[in-house]
Amino acid sequence: xxxxxxxxxxxxxxxxxxxxxxxxxxxxxLTREEFLAxxxxxxxxxxxxxxxxxxxxxxxxxxxxxxxxxAADLNKIELLTEIGGIAIPIASAILSVCYPRRFTVVxxxxxxxxxxxxxxxxxxxxxxxGGDPSAxxxxxxxxxxxxxxxxxxxxxxIRTFDQILWGMDFYEGKDGLKEIATRLR
Numbered sequence: 001x002x003x004x005x006x007x008x009x010x011x012x013x014x015x016x017x018x019x020x021x022x023x024x025x026x027x028x029x030l031t032r033e034e035f036l037a038x039x040x041x042x043x044x045x046x047x048x049x050x051x052x053x054x055x056x057x058x059x060x061x062x063x064x065x066x067x068x069x070x071a072a073d074l075n076k077i078e079l080l081t082e083i084g085g086i087a088i089p090i091a092s093a094i095l096s097v098c099y100p101r102r103f104t105v106v107x108x109x110x111x112x113x114x115x116x117x118x119x120x121x122x123x124x125x126x127x128x129x130g131g132d133p134s135a136x137x138x139x140x141x142x143x144x145x146x147x148x149x150x151x152x153x154x155x156x157x158i159r160t161f162d163q164i165l166w167g168m169d170f171y172e173g174k175d176g177l178k179e180i181a182t183r184l185r
Contacts, residue, residue, distance in 0.1 A: 053084025
């Protein structure tokens with residue numbers, strides 16, 4: 001690899017949503033490195049468990065992602081979460097990179113930020129979605145639709161809205177920048 005090509009990993013999100021998304025669309029699967037780059041981007045601490053999960057499944061990343069390509073949306077989530085180490089938050093990251101106009105990332109932090117945007121309690125949001133979108137596939141799909149609707153209503157595509165929710169939590173969430181900075185003089 002040419003020396004400057006390593007910059008793709010420094011700008012990991014850009015690499016994922018530019019190159020890896022395009023590669024998935026073209027090849028209808030991911031390489032092992034592309035797949036693990038998504039896992040590391042979403043949850044670095046989970047990479048070893050996911051590797052163990054793939055090994056235990058006796059499948060390959062290429063085969064798994066080819067199946068995901070062919071599956072209906074609910075089945076895409078189920079295929080991914082059958083792998084040890086992959087719960088819906090990591091599956092949502094994989095799907096968001098592979099289908100950036102169709103899926104978005106979910107975790108407890110993005111749910112809290114969305115609830116804040118909607119001016120509802122997180123518990124009320126979960127009820128509206130039919131459960132916890134970080135734990136229930138149907139609720140995750142409802143969360144995706146809600147993010148699309150709320151983003152579009154405000155003039156953002158789903159990927160931009162996801163970034164806004166992340167930034168909102170980073171700044172205003174529990175132990176966020178705003179909260180921690182107030183402790184300094």
